[in-house]
Every structure is written in C-alpha cells, then in structure tokens.
Amino acid sequence: MSVVITGGAGFLGQRLARRLLDLGHLPLPDGTELLHPKIVLADRPGAVLAPDLAGRVTQVALDITDPAATRAALADAQAVFHLAAVVSGQAEAEFDLGMAVNLDGTRSVLEAARAAGRTIPVIGTSSLAVFGANVHEPLTEAAPTQPLNSYGAAKAMAEILMSDYRRKGFAEARSLRLPTIVVRPGAPNAAASSFASSIFREPLAGQPARCPVDPGLPMWLASPDTAVNAMVQAMTVPSADWPDFSALNVPGLTVTVAEMLEALADVGGAEARARVTLDPDPAVEAIVASWPAQFDTALAGSLGFEAAETSMRDILRAYLADAPA
16 A cells, blocks of 8 residues: 655655654545555655655655656555646746646646556645636635646646546546645745745744845745645545535635734744845746735635644744754
C-alpha cells in the first residue's frame, strides 16, 4: 500500500509526508483505509529531503512531463497527492515550462492513475490564481475562472482535466484551490507571492526584506498546517459528498499587506518591522493584484475543512514555534 506525493521533496510535500507518518493511517473516499502505507516522494532528480525523513520514506526521481516514467512511479499507488508545479512568477517568465509541468504534467499523473485500472484518489493542488480580478467577491465555487496570468491559466485548465477524469471514472480526482501559503521556510522562490513569506521570515531571522507591493493590497492567506490539513481532509471525504465539479476553495484569511506588517511588529517587535523596506515592483504587483482576496468557503466548511489559525498573529506564532532554533 503506497501513497505517492509528486513534488514530494518540496516544503509542503515533506510536511505532508510527516503528517501521514504521524497519522499512521489514511481513510480513502471509498470508505477503505490505508494502514501504515509506504510514503513515496516523487520529485526532480537531485531533490534533497530533510534528514528526519531518511529511512522513513521512499524517494523517487521523476519528471512528470514524461508519461511513461509517471506511469511507472504510480503503478502501485493506492492514493496520490499531486503537488508538483512550476510556481507563478516562473510560469509567467517561462511559458513553455509552466504549461509542460502545470498542465501536461497533471494530465500525465491522471493518465497514470487511469492506467492502473482502479479508481485511485488523486488530490491536486490548484490556486486562487485561477480567478482574475474581474470577479464579484466574496467568491464561491460558482465564480467564473478568468485567470490573468499563465500560472492561473494552466491551473484552471488542470482543474477541468481533474474534474473530467473524475466524471469519467478514470480517477477520484479533486482539486484544492489553496490560498497563498505563509510562512514558507528556506530561501525565496520564483513565486510572485514569495514576498509574503519573505517579509516575515527574513526580518524574524534578523535579515532585511523588501515588500514589492502596495501595503493596501489584500491577500488570501493560509498557514502550512491549513494546507496540509486540507490535503488530508480532501482524501477522506466520501465520493458521494464531493461536488460534481471537483475544485474546492480552501479556507484562509483575508489580510492586507499593511496588516501583515502590523502583525510582524506585534509578534517580532519593532526591530523586525523596521527591516522591511517598501520597494515597488510593478511586475510582481500586476500578478498578485489580479488574485481575489475575499472567499466564501461555506462548501469547504460543510465538508469538514477549517483553517488551522484564525489570525495572522497566530500564523506567525505557529511559524516561530516550528522554526529550527
């Protein structure tokens, strides 16, 4: 019995692996349960795992744009978490790569699940970027997807693929529209929203950070624990209860950048806040400002989803409690 996590060497993939190891079991949508499943982390060649996962998981090198390799990696899977992606800023700058991974890679995973000959649950991570700025807020799942960047466009198309494979019975495929996740550890990445973690992570570590957007900009945020909780919960909801169009908005918090900086000052002190410099970047703001920030997640709540924290300050305190000394 194996659970495969694509993009498994990433921050959320490794965090999800730890959660599954701690749980020791995983209920599936058909009512069955995996007991102490083998956890397989599939990611790019050379991807590095944290030392605490050594000997506890299986690591597999995988290019998900290679259909044959993906079929081989998923051949024995009983459940799949599809997290592999090219992030927003890089997808905008490198169109072909973004589409190859975010869209074609999703189909590669779905075709691998289909080839297994059984209805494998596939939980995929989508994004609030599938919506554009020209939508009525707060958004429900009935809001139209009108992405205004290449990352959101690929994710929107991947959602349609996921839903249609589910309709056809090829896989129990479900998409989670995640808020921007903060605070991500490690170095900044190519995501347009990377600053949303940097303006906390670096100042709390005594380092300077730049904020490339207007402080009045609102954002839809969630903690890493909320994201991981959502992935596990999505795997447990009975098939009959999941909506026909299989994308779901995950709970989060609406916070302006100014409120984020106020929370930094409250939790980290005035010295930490002083390390953040406003440094406008029109390219970054154009992408982030196209994402909505107000969501109605009543549907997710009815299916047992909830945010792990209820304020930006709580998210920061949880990050500090979890950060290495």
